[in-house]
Amino acid sequence: MNNVQIAVTAIRNMNADEINQVVEAIKLQRTYNARTATRSLMVGDTVSFDAKTRGIITGTVTKINTKTVQVRCNRTQGLWKVTASALKQVA
Numbered sequence: 001m002n003n004v005q006i007a008v009t010a011i012r013n014m015n016a017d018e019i020n021q022v023v024e025a026i027k028l029q030r031t032y033n034a035r036t037a038t039r040s041l042m043v044g045d046t047v048s049f050d051a052k053t054r055g056i057i058t059g060t061v062t063k064i065n066t067k068t069v070q071v072r073c074n075r076t077q078g079l080w081k082v083t084a085s086a087l088k089q090v091a
Contacts, residue, residue: 034067038084041061041087043064044061045060046060047069048087051080057073059073059074060072062079068084069083
């Protein structure tokens with residue numbers, strides 16, 4: 001059994017208060033992951049991300065917020081607000 005299956009099994013046996021504690025822990029971990037990813041970027045870096053229906057977008061970081069990053073697309077000059085954890089640096 002992998003970690004996700006173990007967690008799901010444990011959640012099924014919890015009461016409402018315990019589930020709320022787990023939800024809060026997940027939110028805190030997501031915030032930590034986003035801020036860690038944001039700290040690794042600088043304005044001017046070239047990054048790429050998957051825009052689902054539009055494919056892979058490559059652009060330049062123009063602004064760094066707490067959890068998101070503004071990216072100006074090199075192709076269309078469009079401005080995207082992207083979660084930092086979804087970005088990959090391009091060499």
